[in-house]
Amino acid sequence: MELHRLGVKFFASDPASIHLEDLIPVFHGWIQRQVIPGHVLIDVHDYSHIQNGPGILLVAHEGNFSLDMSDGRPGLFYYRKTPTALPATEHIAAIVKSAVQACALLEKDAKVAIKMDEGLVIANDRLEAPNDEATLAELKPAVAAALQQVFPGAAFNLSRANSDPKERLAITVQRV
């Protein structure tokens, strides 16, 4: 499976404390300092006017970061757009690491705490990864191995988040 388009979301600990507009200067600051390794940070986009939308978006050449409001559950979302030339497990691990780095920065710069015990991995490619059990079976081991690389020793439950074939394949990750 040649799946480089992949997203990872970690959820906010205290959604009520989030004020989207406060994130705009924070993300601009990240661009000023180009603080995320391996990423050319380009611009900030305000989508706070849309219910359950991408919230505040930080656009990079390699992928987009956002304080995402999808499904009414705020969290740090990172979508990888470009390949990394790494094997599948390492590619996924690199994506998770980028998301974790962004979460740490968010907590430090914006005082937005992100939980690391629950997440979502989204295969953002309906051709390579249709939303079915066969794809889940194929992808799950790579995701599990990648999580082990990023969180050594931790155990996770992985399950399919929804079965609507129009939706992308999404895997719910629960720490046990």
Added chain:
Amino acid sequence: MPTWKEKLAGRMDPQIAEEVDVFETQIALRKAGKMDEKVFAETRLRRGCYGQRYDNGHRHDGVRTQQLEFPSDLTKGPETFWDAPGMQRIKIPFGGLNPDQLDTLAELAEEYSDGILHVTTRQDFQLHYVHIEDTPNIMRRLAAVGITTREACGNSVRNVTACPIAGVCRSESFDVTPYAKAAAKFMLGHPDAQGFGRKFKIAFSGCREEACGLTSLHDVGCIAATRSENGNEKRGFEVYVGGGLGAVPQQAKLMNDFVAEDELLPLIQSIGRVFARLGEKKNRAAARLKFLITKLGLDEFRRLVDEERKILPADSRWSSYIPDVARYQESPKHGPTHLNGQQRPEGFEKWHLTNVYRQRQEGYAAAAITLPLGDLTAAQARQVANLARRFTGDNLRTTVEQNILLRWVSEADLPDLYRELGRAGLGEPGAGTILDVVACPGTDTCKLGIASSRGLAGEIRSRLSERLFALDESVRNLHIKISGCFNSCGQHHIADLGFYGTSRTIANRKIPHFQVVLGGKWQDNAGAYGLAIGTVPSKRVPDVIDSITARYVRERKGTETFQAFIKRIGKQECRAMIEPFMEVPAYEKDRSIYSDWGDPREFTIGDMGVGECAGEVISVSQFDLADAERLVFDAQLQLEHENYTQADSLAYRAMTQAAMALVKTQFIDVGDNADVIVAEFRSRFFDTGLLGDRYAGNKFAEYLFRRHDSPPQEHTIDQAHRIIEEAQLFIEATYACHDSLAERGARGMVVAPVHSGKAAGKL
């Protein structure tokens, strides 16, 4: 794993599939350095692949201009890095789409963009932050559901637009939908439409009076008309030509008061041929059809088109679609019903008041989905597609007000539809009201944006949303439209309250401003264009709106429209209304005004400072520039009083005054002789390229030269209106040049010596 090309084989129109393959090859050729960047740029534009802000690799981050280190040096056009994400525009002829198409658009937004679909003021969709390598698969997936991006940008026939209520409208002559569809199909890729010097826009409207088609601002505007012949009703169109907004707006002129339906396509083709043959090719600023018609005169243009029509080789497509017109119909999902005893959810009445249009067909309604700033998420798009399947059949339209319209809703279904829209976060009322602010992308993503049109629009929306229904009804139904620059993508000229972005420099700091444009007319297919009355800082615009609308409510006479009110009180009073908001506090007192809405970066370029010598000269020049602004405003007053000769003269003086202001930065003793000023300006700022910014070039200087060299033979309202617009733009350009010189001086670069000699200082 199959590729999209393999998976979708047989589901795409073979010609479009081949075109996408060719484009994919062109991408590969450009990557291999075997295709010129300029050629590739026009190639991708004709496929709807547009550049975005910062794709030149430069970005001011609030502290300094930063070089964005994209992975490769490859470009996809002049000063446009290959790896910089761009915009993909997607044509939706007459705004019509079905649920499957909307589902596909949602998938593309998620997989290749930022999860957002943006509806434009010309019924297109746009995806932002798209990588060029992904565009062939985007195009294939669209082609598989019958959508093409071909000629969505570039010097081509752009999306053919039409009233979104065509076919269900209570006041139309007939449904223009099948005609708009036929025109779009006929002109797509037509050999006679490949040699244009600029874009070419066509619009259809079912009636003259409403705004929906906006035919007056199009190159070709077609308004449905009928005529009785031998007792039979014959269908045709009033055809208007040469309209356009942009920097210098012009109203389209009536070219033919009745073109029979079977003559419509050959007429459009003939117009295209004349435009391709005689239209300007080198100077983009004068290349739209409106300039050709102004140059030739309408009668001569009409004669040339008629001559072209006579020699056109016959084409069966001109009339082959007409038998299908009578059969064209949309099938509603449910039978007609009425809103009788249904339980109405909270908020329904307000939504119904502003968002529901009672169709001509008894028992049906068209429901507008208000999209804030024209945006919806991929998830929302899927929900809308499902609602269309459930309530309306296949009947969706995008609108020029950046909304989506669900047609053929059985009236008794409206409460359920409203509940479902609310669950999707799309149940907001206010469609077509003052809350429904239209804005172009502005500085968010557009390379040409000067100020944040979307930021301002968002702020206005948030201030008005709570009190929309507390507003006087006369104010509630006003239109606000905002452009990020003078190019008018936000259609500010036709709003009751229009704004376009600009900047001013005070005490060596830039401040985002908006020109306030009043007097535009939305109705009558964009029946009149407003004029700028002055600039206010961006952060003051919401207060300006409150002030102007409050006065309108206080002083309105009977049922006086806003446009009539503005005309009655006059430009002087309009100007006086905004003057209290024009003042800019010192940076030390209020820094907020030195940044734009939704963007904390200071609205400056670099660490500015001005040397004493240059500073003195700049002060003199700023004084002259302010005087030029005053003169152009006086010209507006004369226009208002129908003194067209005076208006022209003052606008011309405003231009020479602004030119003099710049010349004085190098040659302080230039004097006030217009011939000398123009000659000095030409040699010092035009020939040297010093005036032109990278996008506008020297086009604004040509307005001055044309007026100086060829004074008008007759003075008309159109001529006076145009010269005022040109003078305003010329002054904006001189301001920009002046600021640029100041910055260069501050950075220690040689600008030019201030001297009393006459030799032009080449820079």
